[in-house]
Amino acid sequence: MTKCSKDALRCDNSCGGDNCVKQRTKCALLIKSAASTAGIGAVPASRTVSCWMRPEVWTGPASPPSPSSSLICRYQDPEPADLSMEEESDTRKINNSFLRDHNYATEADIISTVEFNSSGELLATGDKGGRVVVFQREQESKSQPQRRGEYNVYSTFQSHEPEFDYLKSLEIEEKINKIKWLPQQNAAYFLLSTNDKTVKLWKISERDKRPEGYNLKDEDGRIKDPSTITSLRVPVLQPMDLMVEATARRVFSNAHTYHINSISVNSDLQTFISTDDLRVNLWNLEITDRSFNIVDIKPANMEELTEVITSAEFHPQQCHTFAYSSSKGSIRLCDMRQAALCDKHCKYFEEPEDPSTRSFFSEIISSISDVKFSHNGRYLMTRDYLTVKVWDLQMENKPLETYQVHDYLRGKLCSLYENDCIFDKFECVWNGSDSVIMTGSYNNFFRMFDRNTKRDVTLEASRENSKPRAILKPRKVCVGGKRRKDEISVDSLDFSKKILHTTWHPHENIIAVAATNNLYIFQDKVN
């Protein structure tokens, strides 16, 4: 296994290919894993939680929508939302019939990240085609008060293009791995987007005036005879239809040998970190030609590689603290005040392994796919394959809370390994007050856990089940035995419909859930 991981990493380094990331993680994770039978844990009895969600659906565009078509985001029609306006009607029909099947979605349309900005007024998604779509919340209007909360497309732009690294003979995908908003600094909005290698800073700004009046051309744009120019004319700015522009302000490149898995903006609003499998780099937002490597876990000899970094995030208030998670299930907290290089952590969070549940898959399923600080900065949340854990920053030896996301899969790990699902990287989010956490699962299910009442709920994001303004019904998965009405059997779960990316409005109960090429926005029931 060790050898395998080394080869995979080398391969990533030199010749590489699409499968390398997964391949590498797979191998790195399997190191030292002992083969034993998988134990089946108890499935927690999910209680009924009154549902407060109403759905809103948006489908990834087959082609980037033109800025003029203002209301692209809409409630689901009985007919699937049709966005490819340009196409011939015949083809459209065929497409429509396919639309019901998620497999129709071209690879490029699959949403790969989703993120609210700090006010919650904007929501950005990135997809595998390198596009970023920004949604803006509809302003309160007297005529249609119920429309408040609807998110409409605000700006769409191509953030990354596929590239080829000629020195390493390596294809660089355009897929957007992460998007992070910067706190608003003037009337424009700024976000960072990243693919495997390059981080870009985008400015999204509005323009509602344009200059009018030429000296050398008349009103119709015809060139005037120079001899007829008898006086000078200064252009005047006239109001025009609102135009939203996205411009790339900075490109932070050439700093990562491996694939970037996360980016995080510091609370000092001056720096950010970008993290790949083995290193964390610190950048100044204004300087693109240099970055500082602050964590490097690459061993001198790649054969000794036992773990990779899976995610990293800055503390929301303390500008000197950041945490990074590893494929071995541990989280390290680093203090940048202590030293310029943070190879030595100041806190190490890890739960001792329970020998009774140890199996061949133990190490793989304990790999942390996401780490998030709570808004108040007291807790850390981590997601591994089967659970979400909440850690108190003051307690390193065990998590404060552990929530089972889909424990019923414990018995199916073998087949999940076969179909590679075991390497899916689920993300997790806090609500605005840190009292509820949310994370995704399979079969278009996503889970919410209320930390105070200890209640949890499974909900489904799908076109079939969520009519506009309908209230979401809790779903239940049953394991073996008799299947009651409304329950779904573990064996009939669709593992290709996975919800990996979700985000929660920073102040309100509005969530956005990315299910392959569909974006669902649910919000608190409006009276």
Next chain:
Amino acid sequence: MAGADGDDSLYPIAVLIDELRNEDVQLRLNSIKKLSTIALALGVERTRTELLPFLTDTIYDEDEVLLALAEQLGNFTMLVGGPEYVHCLLPPLESLATVEETVVRDKAVESLRKISQEHSPVDLEVHFEPLVKRLASGDWFTSRTSACGLFSVCYPRVSSTVKAEIRQHFRTLCSDDTPMVRRAAASKLGEFAKVLELDYVKSDIISLFTALASDEQDSVRLLAVEACVSIATLLPQEDLETLVMPTLRQAAEDKSWRVRYMVADKFSELQKAVGPEITKNDLVPAFQNLLKDCEAEVRAAAANKVKEFCENLPEDNREQIIMTHILPCVKELVSDTNQHVKSALASVIMGLSTILGKDNTIEHLLPLFLAQLKDECPEVRLNIISNLDCVNEVIGIRQLSQSLLPAIVELAEDAKWRVRLAIIEYMPLLAGQLGVEFFDEKLNTLCMAWLIDHVYAIREAATCNLMKLVEKFGAEWAQNTIVPKVLGMANDPNYLHRMTTFFPLKLLDLLPHQALSEACGQEITTKQMLPVVLKMSNDQVANVRFNVAKSLQKIGPVLDSNALQTEVKPVLEKLASDTDMDVKYFAQEAISGECLSSSTIVDKLNT
């Protein structure tokens, strides 16, 4: 008005105005750079009423256009009608002061500061000060950061009530929610303190300074260190201890290495600002701690300051302080684990010898130099070697030569060509210090070996080096030691080595008076070099042959016309009918050049 000038003169202006909004950034930029021409053509009235409103709304443009605009507007006072109307420039600069791009904002602030001087005291209060207030209480932090840079220019020229308001605004910004604004305020704190009355410095600035220096964000705290320097220079000596020193002490021991780094980096300035007494009592121990800091970056910054700090110590007990307090720390740094620390130290440590004098240098510093000459990191050794002249003045280089030689030889043979290149560049310096005898004995072979190094850059640098040596040691030395060896290479089996023979000649181009042939003079050139060069015209490698042509062209001017006619010309003519295209080309070049140069020589002889 320009309208009366007729169509011919209007047309170019019309083009410029239209290009203000051209699709091409470069054209817009050109047009903005000629904004004064446009304004002049429009006249002051239309500039105020039409051009400036248009420019106020162009903030959508590219950074470079905005930057040029911000700069232009700073020089626009006369174009809007003189100081009376200068306030018309405020709206466009105000909008530029809120853009997100720091360079543009900074330039807008710079221009605002400039035109603030052109405001009358009344206008300053009526127009400028309200603008500062608007920026200071703006919604976005970009405008608030810009405001920080404007307080100091309007404060001295406004009434006392407005002054109180300005102080209040500055206070508010120092405790702003966003670290961006606090950083901007902290970086302008010193500047603002300078224009404040001393009483307010003590009552207001000190409390702000203390607050910023204990900010929760280290990025803010480290800027307070800079402010510390300017505040300390403003205060009378007796107040420093109570008002500034507690904060400075705290900064020197800050939890965050970045703050300590800043203290180390600003140490010389701080030392000058607080005066000799506090330096002795407080800064010496603080400096010792910085030299022993746990973070290598801090140690390196402090090590860089060792010489400057020692130089600026009060003369009366300088030697004693250095010997008892600083030198022990320096000794430890010589064997530091971090190579950046060691090389920072190596770049300044030699300077201590002039301060400490001959005896101390021999007793205490020499062992350190020798240890550093044996350091595993080439950069450390190079830094020591490059500063040899300081020591030479004090104790003479002989003391070092025993260790110096192995260090040089090792660097000269380093596997990294950049290291070899660096040592070659120090060769002329070393030769000067060591003297010709020592050089011939120990280093000459090295210099020759570099001529056949497998890296081109080294071979090239080696020739440059030879030329400098010839200049130093004279033509006779060259004839005896260098020329035979260089010419000997004409028979080398490797054509690349044979080509090295031409290097000294080729460089005639770049360094007209330093090339070997010129340095050696006509005698050597004609008698020794020319035959070899001519012989090489029969070389079987074309590269060598065309280099013969090129060299002949260059040594032409030093040869007498007889040699030119009888020896050079036939060879060039032969080469001009060579089978190789390049050889032919260069030979023809040389022939036409030759005629020129020979004729100039003839001219010279005739006159």
